[in-house]
Amino acid sequence: MDPRSEVLLRQAELFQGSVLLAGLPADDLLGKLPNAHGWCWHAGDQAVLDARFEGRCHFGVNVPEQAFETAVLFVPKARDLTDYVLNALASRLAGRELYLVGEKRSGIEAAAKQLSPFGKPRKVDSARHCQLWLVTVENAPQAVTLESMAQRYKVDLEDGPLTVVSLPGVFSHGRLDRGSALLLQHLDKLPSGEVLDFGCGAGVLGAAVKRRYPHNNVTLLDVDAFATASSRLTLAANGLEGEVLTGDGIDAAPMGLSTILSNPPFHVGVHTDYLATENLLRKARQHLKNGGELRLVANAFLRYQPLIEEHLGVCAVKAQGQGFRVYRAKREKK
Ligand SMILES: C[S@@+](CC[C@H](N)C(=O)[O-])C[C@H]1O[C@@H](n2cnc3c(N)ncnc32)[C@H](O)[C@@H]1O
Structure with a gap:
Protein backbone atom coordinates (compact mmCIF):
# COMPACT_ATOMS: atom_id res chain seq x y z
CA MET A 1 0.00 0.00 0.00
CA ASP A 2 1.28 3.46 -0.90
CA PRO A 3 2.18 5.41 2.28
CA ARG A 4 -0.22 8.21 1.28
CA SER A 5 -3.06 5.66 1.14
CA GLU A 6 -2.00 4.36 4.56
CA VAL A 7 -2.35 7.86 5.95
CA LEU A 8 -5.88 8.14 4.51
CA LEU A 9 -6.79 4.79 6.02
CA ARG A 10 -5.65 5.98 9.46
CA GLN A 11 -8.57 8.44 9.10
CA ALA A 12 -10.85 6.03 7.25
CA GLU A 13 -14.02 7.30 9.01
CA LEU A 14 -13.64 10.56 7.04
CA PHE A 15 -13.79 8.76 3.71
CA GLN A 16 -16.78 6.44 4.00
CA GLY A 17 -19.09 8.59 1.81
CA SER A 18 -18.79 9.21 -1.92
CA VAL A 19 -15.24 10.48 -2.04
CA LEU A 20 -13.32 11.22 -5.22
CA LEU A 21 -9.63 10.21 -5.08
CA ALA A 22 -7.80 12.35 -7.65
CA GLY A 23 -4.38 11.22 -8.90
CA LEU A 24 -4.61 8.10 -6.74
CA PRO A 25 -1.86 5.46 -6.75
CA ALA A 26 -2.47 2.04 -8.31
CA ASP A 27 -2.86 0.23 -5.00
CA ASP A 28 -5.69 -1.30 -2.98
CA LEU A 29 -7.19 1.92 -1.60
CA LEU A 30 -10.40 1.62 -3.65
CA GLY A 31 -10.82 -1.87 -2.16
CA LYS A 32 -10.71 -0.42 1.36
CA LEU A 33 -13.07 2.51 0.68
CA PRO A 34 -16.18 0.94 -0.87
CA ASN A 35 -17.92 4.21 -1.83
CA ALA A 36 -14.84 5.91 -3.26
CA HIS A 37 -14.14 6.56 -6.93
CA GLY A 38 -10.87 7.44 -8.60
CA TRP A 39 -9.77 10.02 -11.16
CA CYS A 40 -6.54 9.07 -12.88
CA TRP A 41 -4.47 10.55 -15.72
CA HIS A 42 -1.63 7.99 -15.87
CA ALA A 43 -2.45 5.20 -18.34
CA GLY A 44 -0.33 2.60 -16.53
CA ASP A 45 -2.01 3.22 -13.17
CA GLN A 46 -5.40 3.30 -14.86
CA ALA A 47 -4.86 -0.13 -16.44
CA VAL A 48 -4.01 -1.62 -13.03
CA LEU A 49 -6.96 0.09 -11.30
CA ASP A 50 -9.40 -0.83 -14.03
CA ALA A 51 -8.35 -4.48 -13.90
CA ARG A 52 -8.92 -4.61 -10.14
CA PHE A 53 -11.84 -2.19 -9.69
CA GLU A 54 -13.64 -2.13 -13.01
CA GLY A 55 -15.69 1.02 -13.63
CA ARG A 56 -14.53 2.75 -10.43
CA CYS A 57 -11.82 4.96 -11.88
CA HIS A 58 -12.37 7.77 -14.38
CA PHE A 59 -9.53 8.44 -16.83
CA GLY A 60 -8.63 11.75 -18.44
CA VAL A 61 -7.83 15.42 -17.93
CA ASN A 62 -11.31 16.51 -16.85
CA VAL A 63 -12.93 16.01 -13.47
CA PRO A 64 -15.59 13.26 -13.67
CA GLU A 65 -19.15 14.48 -14.12
CA GLN A 66 -20.45 12.06 -11.51
CA ALA A 67 -21.33 13.75 -8.17
CA PHE A 68 -19.05 13.42 -5.13
CA GLU A 69 -19.39 14.69 -1.55
CA THR A 70 -15.75 15.19 -0.80
CA ALA A 71 -12.43 14.79 -2.60
CA VAL A 72 -8.79 14.00 -1.92
CA LEU A 73 -5.97 15.10 -4.20
CA PHE A 74 -2.75 13.07 -4.14
CA VAL A 75 -0.33 15.93 -4.74
CA PRO A 76 1.24 15.71 -8.20
CA LYS A 77 4.80 16.86 -8.88
CA ALA A 78 3.91 20.00 -10.80
CA ARG A 79 2.57 23.00 -8.92
CA ASP A 80 0.40 24.21 -11.79
CA LEU A 81 -1.18 20.78 -12.17
CA THR A 82 -2.02 20.93 -8.45
CA ASP A 83 -3.64 24.33 -9.11
CA TYR A 84 -5.68 23.00 -12.02
CA VAL A 85 -6.97 19.91 -10.20
CA LEU A 86 -7.67 21.80 -6.95
CA ASN A 87 -9.69 24.37 -8.89
CA ALA A 88 -11.65 21.62 -10.67
CA LEU A 89 -12.42 19.88 -7.35
CA ALA A 90 -13.14 22.99 -5.26
CA SER A 91 -15.54 24.35 -7.91
CA ARG A 92 -17.71 21.30 -7.19
CA LEU A 93 -17.41 21.28 -3.38
CA ALA A 94 -18.99 24.52 -2.05
CA GLY A 95 -19.33 24.18 1.73
CA ARG A 96 -17.70 20.74 1.70
CA GLU A 97 -14.31 19.24 2.52
CA LEU A 98 -11.35 19.04 0.18
CA TYR A 99 -8.25 17.09 1.27
CA LEU A 100 -4.69 17.07 0.07
CA VAL A 101 -2.25 14.24 0.80
CA GLY A 102 1.40 13.92 -0.14
CA GLU A 103 4.86 12.95 0.92
CA LYS A 104 6.94 15.55 2.73
CA ARG A 105 9.75 15.14 0.20
CA SER A 106 7.31 15.89 -2.64
CA GLY A 107 6.48 19.29 -1.12
CA ILE A 108 3.13 18.69 0.58
CA GLU A 109 3.64 21.66 2.93
CA ALA A 110 4.10 24.08 0.03
CA ALA A 111 1.18 22.48 -1.82
CA ALA A 112 -1.06 22.92 1.24
CA LYS A 113 -0.70 26.70 0.76
CA GLN A 114 -2.47 26.26 -2.57
CA LEU A 115 -5.61 25.40 -0.58
CA SER A 116 -5.73 28.93 0.92
CA PRO A 117 -7.89 30.58 -1.79
CA PHE A 118 -10.74 28.23 -0.82
CA GLY A 119 -10.69 28.61 3.00
CA LYS A 120 -8.38 28.03 5.95
CA PRO A 121 -6.25 24.89 5.48
CA ARG A 122 -5.40 22.73 8.51
CA LYS A 123 -3.27 19.66 8.95
CA VAL A 124 -5.26 16.54 9.83
CA ASP A 125 -2.52 13.93 10.15
CA SER A 126 1.18 13.36 9.69
CA ALA A 127 2.62 9.84 9.42
CA ARG A 128 4.69 7.59 7.09
CA HIS A 129 6.65 10.69 5.94
CA CYS A 130 3.35 12.08 4.58
CA GLN A 131 0.85 14.73 5.59
CA LEU A 132 -2.92 15.00 5.17
CA TRP A 133 -4.42 18.50 4.91
CA LEU A 134 -8.02 19.69 4.82
CA VAL A 135 -9.89 22.80 3.76
CA THR A 136 -13.62 23.43 4.05
CA VAL A 137 -14.46 25.14 0.77
CA GLU A 138 -15.91 28.51 1.81
CA ASN A 139 -14.96 30.29 -1.41
CA ALA A 140 -15.85 27.90 -4.20
CA PRO A 141 -14.13 29.13 -7.39
CA GLN A 142 -15.48 29.19 -10.93
CA ALA A 143 -14.08 26.21 -12.80
CA VAL A 144 -11.31 27.28 -15.17
CA THR A 145 -10.83 25.52 -18.48
CA LEU A 146 -7.69 23.47 -18.94
CA GLU A 147 -6.90 25.30 -22.17
CA SER A 148 -6.82 28.61 -20.32
CA MET A 149 -3.88 27.21 -18.33
C1 LIG B 1 11.76 13.52 -21.45
S1 LIG B 1 10.02 13.66 -21.73
C2 LIG B 1 9.99 14.10 -23.45
C3 LIG B 1 8.74 14.80 -23.88
C4 LIG B 1 8.71 15.32 -25.31
N1 LIG B 1 8.96 14.27 -26.27
C5 LIG B 1 9.70 16.44 -25.50
O1 LIG B 1 10.65 16.23 -26.25
O2 LIG B 1 9.52 17.52 -24.91
C6 LIG B 1 9.51 11.97 -21.65
C7 LIG B 1 8.02 11.72 -21.77
O3 LIG B 1 7.82 10.31 -21.60
C8 LIG B 1 6.57 10.12 -20.97
N2 LIG B 1 6.53 8.78 -20.36
C9 LIG B 1 6.96 8.40 -19.13
N3 LIG B 1 6.71 7.10 -18.93
C10 LIG B 1 6.11 6.64 -20.06
C11 LIG B 1 5.58 5.38 -20.44
N4 LIG B 1 5.62 4.34 -19.61
N5 LIG B 1 5.00 5.26 -21.66
C12 LIG B 1 4.94 6.34 -22.50
N6 LIG B 1 5.41 7.56 -22.18
C13 LIG B 1 5.98 7.72 -20.98
C14 LIG B 1 6.47 11.25 -19.97
O4 LIG B 1 5.12 11.48 -19.60
C15 LIG B 1 7.11 12.40 -20.75
O5 LIG B 1 6.14 13.15 -21.43
Whole structure:
Protein backbone atom coordinates (compact mmCIF):
# COMPACT_ATOMS: atom_id res chain seq x y z
CA MET A 1 0.00 0.00 0.00
CA ASP A 2 1.28 3.46 -0.90
CA PRO A 3 2.18 5.41 2.28
CA ARG A 4 -0.22 8.21 1.28
CA SER A 5 -3.06 5.66 1.14
CA GLU A 6 -2.00 4.36 4.56
CA VAL A 7 -2.35 7.86 5.95
CA LEU A 8 -5.88 8.14 4.51
CA LEU A 9 -6.79 4.79 6.02
CA ARG A 10 -5.65 5.98 9.46
CA GLN A 11 -8.57 8.44 9.10
CA ALA A 12 -10.85 6.03 7.25
CA GLU A 13 -14.02 7.30 9.01
CA LEU A 14 -13.64 10.56 7.04
CA PHE A 15 -13.79 8.76 3.71
CA GLN A 16 -16.78 6.44 4.00
CA GLY A 17 -19.09 8.59 1.81
CA SER A 18 -18.79 9.21 -1.92
CA VAL A 19 -15.24 10.48 -2.04
CA LEU A 20 -13.32 11.22 -5.22
CA LEU A 21 -9.63 10.21 -5.08
CA ALA A 22 -7.80 12.35 -7.65
CA GLY A 23 -4.38 11.22 -8.90
CA LEU A 24 -4.61 8.10 -6.74
CA PRO A 25 -1.86 5.46 -6.75
CA ALA A 26 -2.47 2.04 -8.31
CA ASP A 27 -2.86 0.23 -5.00
CA ASP A 28 -5.69 -1.30 -2.98
CA LEU A 29 -7.19 1.92 -1.60
CA LEU A 30 -10.40 1.62 -3.65
CA GLY A 31 -10.82 -1.87 -2.16
CA LYS A 32 -10.71 -0.42 1.36
CA LEU A 33 -13.07 2.51 0.68
CA PRO A 34 -16.18 0.94 -0.87
CA ASN A 35 -17.92 4.21 -1.83
CA ALA A 36 -14.84 5.91 -3.26
CA HIS A 37 -14.14 6.56 -6.93
CA GLY A 38 -10.87 7.44 -8.60
CA TRP A 39 -9.77 10.02 -11.16
CA CYS A 40 -6.54 9.07 -12.88
CA TRP A 41 -4.47 10.55 -15.72
CA HIS A 42 -1.63 7.99 -15.87
CA ALA A 43 -2.45 5.20 -18.34
CA GLY A 44 -0.33 2.60 -16.53
CA ASP A 45 -2.01 3.22 -13.17
CA GLN A 46 -5.40 3.30 -14.86
CA ALA A 47 -4.86 -0.13 -16.44
CA VAL A 48 -4.01 -1.62 -13.03
CA LEU A 49 -6.96 0.09 -11.30
CA ASP A 50 -9.40 -0.83 -14.03
CA ALA A 51 -8.35 -4.48 -13.90
CA ARG A 52 -8.92 -4.61 -10.14
CA PHE A 53 -11.84 -2.19 -9.69
CA GLU A 54 -13.64 -2.13 -13.01
CA GLY A 55 -15.69 1.02 -13.63
CA ARG A 56 -14.53 2.75 -10.43
CA CYS A 57 -11.82 4.96 -11.88
CA HIS A 58 -12.37 7.77 -14.38
CA PHE A 59 -9.53 8.44 -16.83
CA GLY A 60 -8.63 11.75 -18.44
CA VAL A 61 -7.83 15.42 -17.93
CA ASN A 62 -11.31 16.51 -16.85
CA VAL A 63 -12.93 16.01 -13.47
CA PRO A 64 -15.59 13.26 -13.67
CA GLU A 65 -19.15 14.48 -14.12
CA GLN A 66 -20.45 12.06 -11.51
CA ALA A 67 -21.33 13.75 -8.17
CA PHE A 68 -19.05 13.42 -5.13
CA GLU A 69 -19.39 14.69 -1.55
CA THR A 70 -15.75 15.19 -0.80
CA ALA A 71 -12.43 14.79 -2.60
CA VAL A 72 -8.79 14.00 -1.92
CA LEU A 73 -5.97 15.10 -4.20
CA PHE A 74 -2.75 13.07 -4.14
CA VAL A 75 -0.33 15.93 -4.74
CA PRO A 76 1.24 15.71 -8.20
CA LYS A 77 4.80 16.86 -8.88
CA ALA A 78 3.91 20.00 -10.80
CA ARG A 79 2.57 23.00 -8.92
CA ASP A 80 0.40 24.21 -11.79
CA LEU A 81 -1.18 20.78 -12.17
CA THR A 82 -2.02 20.93 -8.45
CA ASP A 83 -3.64 24.33 -9.11
CA TYR A 84 -5.68 23.00 -12.02
CA VAL A 85 -6.97 19.91 -10.20
CA LEU A 86 -7.67 21.80 -6.95
CA ASN A 87 -9.69 24.37 -8.89
CA ALA A 88 -11.65 21.62 -10.67
CA LEU A 89 -12.42 19.88 -7.35
CA ALA A 90 -13.14 22.99 -5.26
CA SER A 91 -15.54 24.35 -7.91
CA ARG A 92 -17.71 21.30 -7.19
CA LEU A 93 -17.41 21.28 -3.38
CA ALA A 94 -18.99 24.52 -2.05
CA GLY A 95 -19.33 24.18 1.73
CA ARG A 96 -17.70 20.74 1.70
CA GLU A 97 -14.31 19.24 2.52
CA LEU A 98 -11.35 19.04 0.18
CA TYR A 99 -8.25 17.09 1.27
CA LEU A 100 -4.69 17.07 0.07
CA VAL A 101 -2.25 14.24 0.80
CA GLY A 102 1.40 13.92 -0.14
CA GLU A 103 4.86 12.95 0.92
CA LYS A 104 6.94 15.55 2.73
CA ARG A 105 9.75 15.14 0.20
CA SER A 106 7.31 15.89 -2.64
CA GLY A 107 6.48 19.29 -1.12
CA ILE A 108 3.13 18.69 0.58
CA GLU A 109 3.64 21.66 2.93
CA ALA A 110 4.10 24.08 0.03
CA ALA A 111 1.18 22.48 -1.82
CA ALA A 112 -1.06 22.92 1.24
CA LYS A 113 -0.70 26.70 0.76
CA GLN A 114 -2.47 26.26 -2.57
CA LEU A 115 -5.61 25.40 -0.58
CA SER A 116 -5.73 28.93 0.92
CA PRO A 117 -7.89 30.58 -1.79
CA PHE A 118 -10.74 28.23 -0.82
CA GLY A 119 -10.69 28.61 3.00
CA LYS A 120 -8.38 28.03 5.95
CA PRO A 121 -6.25 24.89 5.48
CA ARG A 122 -5.40 22.73 8.51
CA LYS A 123 -3.27 19.66 8.95
CA VAL A 124 -5.26 16.54 9.83
CA ASP A 125 -2.52 13.93 10.15
CA SER A 126 1.18 13.36 9.69
CA ALA A 127 2.62 9.84 9.42
CA ARG A 128 4.69 7.59 7.09
CA HIS A 129 6.65 10.69 5.94
CA CYS A 130 3.35 12.08 4.58
CA GLN A 131 0.85 14.73 5.59
CA LEU A 132 -2.92 15.00 5.17
CA TRP A 133 -4.42 18.50 4.91
CA LEU A 134 -8.02 19.69 4.82
CA VAL A 135 -9.89 22.80 3.76
CA THR A 136 -13.62 23.43 4.05
CA VAL A 137 -14.46 25.14 0.77
CA GLU A 138 -15.91 28.51 1.81
CA ASN A 139 -14.96 30.29 -1.41
CA ALA A 140 -15.85 27.90 -4.20
CA PRO A 141 -14.13 29.13 -7.39
CA GLN A 142 -15.48 29.19 -10.93
CA ALA A 143 -14.08 26.21 -12.80
CA VAL A 144 -11.31 27.28 -15.17
CA THR A 145 -10.83 25.52 -18.48
CA LEU A 146 -7.69 23.47 -18.94
CA GLU A 147 -6.90 25.30 -22.17
CA SER A 148 -6.82 28.61 -20.32
CA MET A 149 -3.88 27.21 -18.33
CA ALA A 150 -1.96 26.18 -21.46
CA GLN A 151 1.34 27.86 -22.28
CA ARG A 152 2.27 28.52 -25.89
CA TYR A 153 5.74 29.06 -27.24
CA LYS A 154 7.42 29.05 -30.63
CA VAL A 155 10.34 26.91 -31.69
CA ASP A 156 12.35 28.14 -34.67
CA LEU A 157 12.96 25.28 -37.07
CA GLU A 158 14.57 25.17 -40.53
CA ASP A 159 11.11 25.14 -42.14
CA GLY A 160 9.73 27.96 -39.98
CA PRO A 161 8.41 28.50 -36.45
CA LEU A 162 6.45 25.70 -34.78
CA THR A 163 3.92 26.52 -32.06
CA VAL A 164 4.05 24.26 -29.01
CA VAL A 165 1.12 24.17 -26.60
CA SER A 166 1.85 22.69 -23.20
CA LEU A 167 -0.56 21.97 -20.39
CA PRO A 168 0.09 21.88 -16.64
CA GLY A 169 2.18 18.92 -15.50
CA VAL A 170 3.62 18.23 -18.94
CA PHE A 171 7.39 17.73 -19.33
CA SER A 172 9.29 20.99 -19.85
CA HIS A 173 6.07 23.00 -19.54
CA GLY A 174 6.29 26.32 -21.38
CA ARG A 175 9.81 25.88 -22.80
CA LEU A 176 11.77 23.62 -25.12
CA ASP A 177 13.99 21.04 -23.42
CA ARG A 178 17.69 21.22 -24.40
CA GLY A 179 17.80 17.53 -25.32
CA SER A 180 14.73 17.87 -27.54
CA ALA A 181 16.30 20.98 -29.12
CA LEU A 182 19.36 18.95 -30.09
CA LEU A 183 17.25 16.15 -31.58
CA LEU A 184 15.23 18.71 -33.57
CA GLN A 185 18.47 19.79 -35.28
CA HIS A 186 19.11 16.20 -36.38
CA LEU A 187 15.91 15.02 -38.01
CA ASP A 188 17.45 14.72 -41.47
CA LYS A 189 17.17 11.62 -43.68
CA LEU A 190 14.48 9.79 -41.73
CA PRO A 191 13.17 6.71 -43.53
CA SER A 192 9.69 7.27 -44.92
CA GLY A 193 6.65 5.44 -43.55
CA GLU A 194 5.17 5.25 -40.09
CA VAL A 195 6.81 7.37 -37.39
CA LEU A 196 6.38 7.03 -33.63
CA ASP A 197 7.13 9.87 -31.21
CA PHE A 198 7.57 7.84 -28.01
CA GLY A 199 6.93 9.80 -24.79
CA CYS A 200 5.60 12.71 -26.84
CA GLY A 201 4.97 15.20 -23.99
CA ALA A 202 3.63 18.37 -25.63
CA GLY A 203 4.25 16.80 -29.05
CA VAL A 204 7.11 18.96 -30.27
CA LEU A 205 9.06 16.11 -31.92
CA GLY A 206 6.05 14.46 -33.56
CA ALA A 207 4.71 17.77 -34.84
CA ALA A 208 8.12 18.83 -36.22
CA VAL A 209 8.51 15.53 -38.07
CA LYS A 210 5.00 15.60 -39.48
CA ARG A 211 5.56 19.08 -40.88
CA ARG A 212 8.97 18.24 -42.33
CA TYR A 213 7.88 14.86 -43.76
CA PRO A 214 4.18 15.39 -44.54
CA HIS A 215 3.82 12.04 -46.34
CA ASN A 216 4.76 10.11 -43.21
CA ASN A 217 2.06 9.03 -40.76
CA VAL A 218 2.98 10.10 -37.27
CA THR A 219 1.79 8.50 -34.02
CA LEU A 220 2.42 10.33 -30.76
CA LEU A 221 2.33 8.21 -27.60
CA ASP A 222 2.53 9.16 -23.93
CA VAL A 223 1.46 7.60 -20.64
CA ASP A 224 0.11 10.89 -19.31
CA ALA A 225 -3.30 12.17 -20.41
CA PHE A 226 -2.21 15.81 -19.96
CA ALA A 227 0.71 15.15 -22.32
CA THR A 228 -1.48 13.64 -25.03
CA ALA A 229 -4.01 16.46 -24.62
CA SER A 230 -1.10 18.90 -25.16
CA SER A 231 0.08 16.99 -28.22
CA ARG A 232 -3.38 17.26 -29.77
CA LEU A 233 -3.35 21.01 -29.15
CA THR A 234 0.16 21.33 -30.62
CA LEU A 235 -0.82 19.43 -33.78
CA ALA A 236 -3.98 21.55 -34.14
CA ALA A 237 -2.08 24.82 -33.55
CA ASN A 238 0.13 23.99 -36.54
CA GLY A 239 -2.62 22.55 -38.76
CA LEU A 240 -1.04 19.09 -38.63
CA GLU A 241 -2.53 15.62 -38.42
CA GLY A 242 -1.33 12.71 -36.34
CA GLU A 243 -2.62 9.84 -34.27
CA VAL A 244 -2.31 10.52 -30.55
CA LEU A 245 -2.35 7.55 -28.15
CA THR A 246 -2.43 7.53 -24.37
CA GLY A 247 -0.80 4.27 -23.31
CA ASP A 248 1.86 2.76 -21.10
CA GLY A 249 5.19 2.03 -22.75
CA ILE A 250 6.26 0.71 -26.12
CA ASP A 251 3.81 -2.19 -25.83
CA ALA A 252 1.04 0.34 -26.58
CA ALA A 253 2.71 1.37 -29.87
CA PRO A 254 1.89 0.14 -33.37
CA MET A 255 4.07 -2.36 -35.29
CA GLY A 256 5.70 -1.90 -38.71
CA LEU A 257 7.29 1.46 -37.88
CA SER A 258 9.89 3.10 -40.09
CA THR A 259 11.12 5.43 -37.34
CA ILE A 260 10.96 5.66 -33.57
CA LEU A 261 11.86 9.09 -32.37
CA SER A 262 12.23 9.84 -28.67
CA ASN A 263 13.51 11.95 -25.85
CA PRO A 264 12.72 9.08 -23.50
CA PRO A 265 11.64 9.42 -19.89
CA PHE A 266 14.39 9.59 -17.32
CA HIS A 267 14.12 10.79 -13.75
CA VAL A 268 16.58 9.94 -11.03
CA GLY A 269 14.83 7.89 -8.40
CA VAL A 270 11.67 7.21 -10.40
CA HIS A 271 12.09 3.57 -11.22
CA THR A 272 9.11 3.18 -13.55
CA ASP A 273 10.37 5.88 -15.91
CA TYR A 274 13.69 4.12 -16.35
CA LEU A 275 11.87 0.83 -16.95
CA ALA A 276 9.80 2.43 -19.71
CA THR A 277 13.00 3.50 -21.50
CA GLU A 278 14.74 0.17 -20.99
CA ASN A 279 11.69 -1.58 -22.42
CA LEU A 280 11.68 0.78 -25.40
CA LEU A 281 15.30 -0.08 -26.20
CA ARG A 282 14.72 -3.82 -25.73
CA LYS A 283 11.56 -3.94 -27.84
CA ALA A 284 12.19 -1.29 -30.51
CA ARG A 285 13.22 -4.10 -32.86
CA GLN A 286 9.77 -5.74 -32.67
CA HIS A 287 8.06 -2.47 -33.59
CA LEU A 288 10.41 -1.42 -36.40
CA LYS A 289 10.35 -2.91 -39.85
CA ASN A 290 13.61 -4.01 -41.49
CA GLY A 291 15.74 -0.95 -42.16
CA GLY A 292 13.65 1.06 -39.69
CA GLU A 293 15.47 3.48 -37.43
CA LEU A 294 15.55 4.43 -33.77
CA ARG A 295 16.67 7.99 -33.25
CA LEU A 296 16.79 9.24 -29.72
CA VAL A 297 18.33 11.88 -27.53
CA ALA A 298 19.51 11.24 -23.98
CA ASN A 299 21.80 12.63 -21.31
CA ALA A 300 25.34 11.70 -22.29
CA PHE A 301 25.95 9.93 -18.98
CA LEU A 302 23.19 7.38 -19.60
CA ARG A 303 24.69 4.18 -21.02
CA TYR A 304 22.06 3.43 -23.65
CA GLN A 305 24.41 2.61 -26.51
CA PRO A 306 25.31 -0.97 -25.39
CA LEU A 307 21.66 -1.76 -24.72
CA ILE A 308 20.65 -0.48 -28.18
CA GLU A 309 23.46 -2.49 -29.84
CA GLU A 310 22.47 -5.63 -27.95
CA HIS A 311 18.81 -5.45 -28.97
CA LEU A 312 18.66 -3.53 -32.24
CA GLY A 313 21.90 -3.07 -34.15
CA VAL A 314 24.93 -0.83 -34.61
CA CYS A 315 24.32 2.40 -32.75
CA ALA A 316 26.06 5.61 -33.83
CA VAL A 317 26.31 8.91 -31.99
CA LYS A 318 24.88 11.27 -34.59
CA ALA A 319 25.43 14.43 -32.57
CA GLN A 320 26.34 15.65 -29.14
CA GLY A 321 26.33 18.86 -27.18
CA GLN A 322 25.38 20.46 -23.87
CA GLY A 323 25.50 17.10 -22.07
CA PHE A 324 23.21 15.29 -24.54
CA ARG A 325 23.76 12.74 -27.29
CA VAL A 326 21.62 11.89 -30.30
CA TYR A 327 21.78 8.15 -31.08
CA ARG A 328 20.86 6.51 -34.32
CA ALA A 329 20.44 2.77 -34.89
CA LYS A 330 18.84 0.81 -37.71
CA ARG A 331 17.08 -2.50 -37.40
CA GLU A 332 19.32 -5.01 -39.11
CA LYS A 333 18.25 -8.41 -40.36
CA LYS A 334 19.45 -11.01 -37.85
C1 LIG B 1 11.76 13.52 -21.45
S1 LIG B 1 10.02 13.66 -21.73
C2 LIG B 1 9.99 14.10 -23.45
C3 LIG B 1 8.74 14.80 -23.88
C4 LIG B 1 8.71 15.32 -25.31
N1 LIG B 1 8.96 14.27 -26.27
C5 LIG B 1 9.70 16.44 -25.50
O1 LIG B 1 10.65 16.23 -26.25
O2 LIG B 1 9.52 17.52 -24.91
C6 LIG B 1 9.51 11.97 -21.65
C7 LIG B 1 8.02 11.72 -21.77
O3 LIG B 1 7.82 10.31 -21.60
C8 LIG B 1 6.57 10.12 -20.97
N2 LIG B 1 6.53 8.78 -20.36
C9 LIG B 1 6.96 8.40 -19.13
N3 LIG B 1 6.71 7.10 -18.93
C10 LIG B 1 6.11 6.64 -20.06
C11 LIG B 1 5.58 5.38 -20.44
N4 LIG B 1 5.62 4.34 -19.61
N5 LIG B 1 5.00 5.26 -21.66
C12 LIG B 1 4.94 6.34 -22.50
N6 LIG B 1 5.41 7.56 -22.18
C13 LIG B 1 5.98 7.72 -20.98
C14 LIG B 1 6.47 11.25 -19.97
O4 LIG B 1 5.12 11.48 -19.60
C15 LIG B 1 7.11 12.40 -20.75
O5 LIG B 1 6.14 13.15 -21.43
